[in-house]
Amino acid sequence: MDKQTVTIYDVAREAKVSMATVSRVVNGNANVKAETKEKVNAVIAKLGYRPNAVARGLASRRTTTIGVVIPDVTNHYFAELARGIDDVAAMYHYQIILANSDESNTKEIQVMENLLGKQVDGIVFMGNILNDDIRDEFKKADVPVVLAGLLDEYEEQPSVNIEYRSAMSDATTRLLQAGHTKIAFVTGDLDHYMNKAHKLLGYQDALAAYDVAYDEKLVFQGTYDYQSGYQLAQEIKDSEATAAIVANDEMAAGVINGLTDAGVNVPDDFEIITGNDSKVAVITRPQLSSITQPIYDIGAVAMRMLTKLMNHEELAVNNIVLPHGYVDRGSTKHDNM
Template sequence: MEKQTVTIYDVAREAGVSMATVSRVVNGNTNVRAETKEKVEAVIERLDYRPNAVARGLASRKSTTIGIIVPDVTNVYFSELARGIDDVAQMYNYQIILTNSDEKNNSNVFESLLGKQVEGILYMGNIIDDNLRDKIKKNNVPVVLSGSVDVEKQLPSVNIDYVSAMYEVTKHLIEHGHQKIAFVSGPLDETINTEFKFKGYQKALVEAGLDYTDDLLVSGDYNYQSGYQLGAMVHDSGATAAVVVDDEMAAGVLNYMTDQDVVTPDDFEIVTLNNSHITLLTRPQLSSVTQPIYDIGAVSMRMLTKLMNGEELDTHDMILPHGYAGRGTTK
């Protein structure tokens, strides 16, 4: 026989108190006598009562849920961001609705989350087109970018300084004597790649008096298979080093070079950008910019809680510190 759902009414009846009293105990209200609180909590435990988040939201006119829009839930970078988000969401008693957009239906996914009455949205996508921007403006739902950037600076965000990070690692490779360095990127219609990461790469080359040709700029999707295919283009370009914007892509480039008997780092050096756990799984291990991925997620969630509570943000665009981990793919 199917187990019946225990309701707040059942708890109130068993404890001999009002439903309002049970609600106060569940929501941590201090205006309840200690002995009454203990009695209610004992009944909650005995009946295995679980408060209904939707019902609580209706009662408070808040949904107690937030939506997360992820371009690709299988990408390690985004899953590590989501961990930080989830931990802070639990701390503030928010439920999460995780959605996958494939970077193609961001507007539709946004609309779908609004239909679920979310109280706020964390956006990890790298494309903010006019359609999505209009929907954000028309709906009174706070949105924070997590690991993504808004070139128009209308939406609050949490990131590292991508221009500086890419500049520093490109300069590092130049100091190793490389004059042909490939830039391996995700889609070039994403401003995070063209307006930030590429600009850091370009700045280092210009500063060193080096030029780049179109064959050194290769782009694809944020996954291993794409990286492996791009490895062939990098190899054919005559580049002796590469900076790569994604760890899965970097693993693909590395394995292509290995399959062509190119020895890394003696014949070819690689630096990647995200420092996810994938950098430790390859052989040799990938040198990488280090960034606090978990913290980016956690801080963006905390910013969203402030906006949902009508608080002012101390900083609209939060930049967290980055570093560098030299491993086996650089000398």
């Protein structure tokens, strides 16, 4: 018999039990005699029956699937977040449907609609921006949504993050203490809430504490990728900045390589601190000093929150803030501190 065509009916007939009994065995229901369970499992092994997870989910009104929206599957930061989500999902026997949104508003809406069409039980949403169109999709969804590494301006959605403002302030302070007064701030679109209302403010807090005037000419906006950082490197050099805080590791890798190719020595002539401490931070030469954040844990905690919401449990805290730190590497001078 072709394994693809084996049905629950075939198993029931061969084992001489009801289809309900086969279903109980497959779903791990304890209310089945041990000898019956052995007999049914033997037939399942013999016929090579593979229960359909979606059909099984529909029968129990649970699809056992989680939708995970990721803005860029190639970005190490989001890939590490997804790994934390997947590990906790596996622990609770949920399957993951990973959907790449390309950081595009249109694609994000399409991805949300596709996931809801697949009757997912919940969604973990990652990204760099949360706008009204996406909020409307969340409201239309009849499943819980948790944000991972993304802030909701109105705090309507549960979320897991670090304290981005103080992290940026701490990193900028390190460069100010090293004697820098012209520090570039390199980030994505400043229309994004996380950038304008948290990361940029942290940078400005540190400048104000050291009586250094904020200069818009030292703020550089790009996209969250290597090429964007590389292209900005010449502008950063021309600005006469002597150091930079870069919000994203892939951008920072582009900046450090772009400056090196332009004849700037890092860290002797120019110091750089990046924002995520993903794997990218240690594959550049020199390696990147970085704000540290528990990337894997952000994903894992977000997924655990989602399992609680799907079970209609109340969350003790709606917006969880995990601790950040700092690691000193080759892109800053070690005699600074």
